[in-house]
């Protein structure tokens with residue numbers, strides 16, 4: 265795909281779906297799209313781009329391809345172990361009203377895992393879990409509490425599965441007492457945080473294909489939205505370079521705590537955002553499984 269073809273396809277995708285491909289690393293994105301178009305249609309890129317206008321199914325397939333929603337409960341056992349045995353217990357010493365945000369929550373497996381942990385560690389606590397994603401379709405499954413496949417729930421520890429999962433034919437649903445602990449909302453991460461004052465922000469496996477500019481914007485916004493001493497929990501491959509400048513310290517692999525002395529207290533809403541979501545349509549960012 266040459267520059268002209270890629271530019272044309274990008275502008276079609278932006279106008280039809282709101283997904284701003286300028287937020288993605290362009291080499292990887294081109295290769296992925298080339299493979300996808302070739303596999304599904306065998307058309308040349310320009311013809312494919314033109315057909316997107318008239319064919320809603322083609323457009324839906326493309327959106328599904330761009331939005332990688334793969335997720336599972338307690339994804340990354342070791343990191344969730346640290347969260348449960350070290351990070352959340354420390355937070356609970358300070359407050360029984362934790363305000364938590366699961367950003368890019370996909371099918372809801374992540375926020376429901378958090379709800380299960382909190383119910384064990386602090387059954388009487390008045391905690392809040394906000395879970396957001398850009399993808400309406402996936403949020404519908406999250407809000408409904410399933411159904412989840414055996415593969416999606418395989419990481420749920422036995423003690424939690426017995427209490428909080430309900431078998432439903434060959435699949436599983438989250439029990440009502442867990443489902444009602446999570447508030448779901450559609451939100452585009454590239455417009456900045458929906459609120460501030462969070463004790464914990466969990467954003468995992470969302471930024472793999474982001475450009476550095478999009479990541480800078482995101483992490484700066486997250487830091488601004490954390491309370492002092494609040495914690496940012498990232499994915500295993502999403503190490504945060506330059507966390508000190510943001511006013512964070514690394515307290516464990518994947519966990520960063522706000523020190524309260526960083527530049528990120530100034531939220532970057534005013535920054536020029538040609539490629540971070542202030543175009544007419546919301547900028548959607550791809551994610552990695």
Ligand SMILES: C[S@@+](CC[C@H](N)C(=O)[O-])C[C@H]1O[C@@H](n2cnc3c(N)ncnc32)[C@H](O)[C@@H]1O
Pocket residue numbers: 331332333334335336339367368369370371374396397398399402451452453454467468469470547548549550551552553
């Ligand atoms: C691979 S899933 C990760 C889910 C979960 N955090 C986990 O680790 O299992 C990435 C999710 O990020 C969402 N996402 C991608 N770009 C987004 C954006 N700009 N705003 C909000 N959500 C976005 C996708 O729709 C997808 O559901």
